[in-house]
Amino acid sequence: MTVLEAASPPAHAGDSTYIPLAGMVRRVTKLTALEQLFEIRLPNGRPLGHSPGQFVQVSIMGVGECPISIASSPTRPDSFDLCVRRVGEVTGFIHRLRPGDTVGIRGPLGHGFDVDELHGRDVLIVAGGLGLAPARSVIQYILDERPRFGQFHLLYGAREPAELLFRDDLTRWRQSPDVNFHLTVDRADEQWRGHTGVVTTLFHRLPRLDPDNTMVAIIGPPIMFKFVVLEVLARRIPQKNVFCSLERRMKCGVGKCGHCQANNVYVCTEGPVFRYGQLKALREALE
Numbered sequence: 001m002t003v004l005e006a007a008s009p010p011a012h013a014g015d016s017t018y019i020p021l022a023g024m025v026r027r028v029t030k031l032t033a034l035e036q037l038f039e040i041r042l043p044n045g046r047p048l049g050h051s052p053g054q055f056v057q058v059s060i061m062g063v064g065e066c067p068i069s070i071a072s073s074p075t076r077p078d079s080f081d082l083c084v085r086r087v088g089e090v091t092g093f094i095h096r097l098r099p100g101d102t103v104g105i106r107g108p109l110g111h112g113f114d115v116d117e118l119h120g121r122d123v124l125i126v127a128g129g130l131g132l133a134p135a136r137s138v139i140q141y142i143l144d145e146r147p148r149f150g151q152f153h154l155l156y157g158a159r160e161p162a163e164l165l166f167r168d169d170l171t172r173w174r175q176s177p178d179v180n181f182h183l184t185v186d187r188a189d190e191q192w193r194g195h196t197g198v199v200t201t202l203f204h205r206l207p208r209l210d211p212d213n214t215m216v217a218i219i220g221p222p223i224m225f226k227f228v229v230l231e232v233l234a235r236r237i238p239q240k241n242v243f244c245s246l247e248r249r250m251k252c253g254v255g256k257c258g259h260c261q262a263n264n265v266y267v268c269t270e271g272p273v274f275r276y277g278q279l280k281a282l283r284e285a286l287e
Helices: 089-094 129-144 167-175 199-205 222-234 276-280
Strands: 021-030 035-041 055-060 064-069 080-085 102-109 122-128 152-158 180-185 214-219 242-245 273-275
Touching: 055 080, 055 089, 064 080, 064 089, 064 102, 064 129, 080 089, 080 129, 122 129, 122 199, 122 222, 129 152, 129 167, 129 214, 129 242, 152 199, 167 180, 180 199, 199 222, 214 222, 222 242, 242 276, 273 276
Parallel strands: 122 152, 122 214, 152 180, 214 242
Antiparallel strands: 021 035, 021 102, 035 080, 055 064, 055 102, 242 273
16 A cells, blocks of 8 residues: 655755655554554665654645654664554554555655754653653663763653553663663553553662763653653753653644644644743643
8 A cells, every 4th residue: 555656856856844755664563552663664775864852744635633752762864763653543543554555745844953963961851651762862862872872861751551552672771881762651560570650650760860960851741741840850950951852733834723822832843842931821721
């Protein structure tokens, strides 16, 4: 099945901000009952050229388009990963794709993490639920460029064991000397042998952090932000060192439709990654 019959745009068209490229599905991996991971390759092996934390618009011809966070690092340029949760018509069609099928890719879009600002620093990433998908792009980047960073701490929480994403990655991170990784679930089942509790209950497992030298990335549902931020600020980490990736329904991805607007800010163009200090001034952002 081919869902998009389109050639690459001509050279004068520039990037794929407005005109989708035909991305070929190379691999499909089932992660949970609702999430699948798609490895996508652009025409002629063209790199997507994204920054960790950015997203793309994925389109199915005759069905529609939806925003999906990029779940892999630009240090792996031959292809890129998209973690897609089946929640509606477009994502339902995406879940039917198989290797060899094509799909429209528009982007990369939005403002991601400034990885240059992270170089030479200790990094703490706190991810919740589906937030591990965009967090994975930063995690892979740090691990691929490990000598450029100081201590690396990763906290991840899911609602229950069945919803844990990237289980193979979780095993590798747990065993790796390059990352101090801790995992929790809100509700355990009979088979669960790990930590139980919300993600903030993992903070006591962190070593003493160097406040001025630690950069923090918080990626997950907005309800998680204020509680994680309280834990971070209690460790005297400056607000300017704290970044949040904001979840919003991004319809167009280029600041035209207003669906993602928070107060006077278009999340799709000025975000989804913001400094915490910016979000404090946006009342609608964390509601």
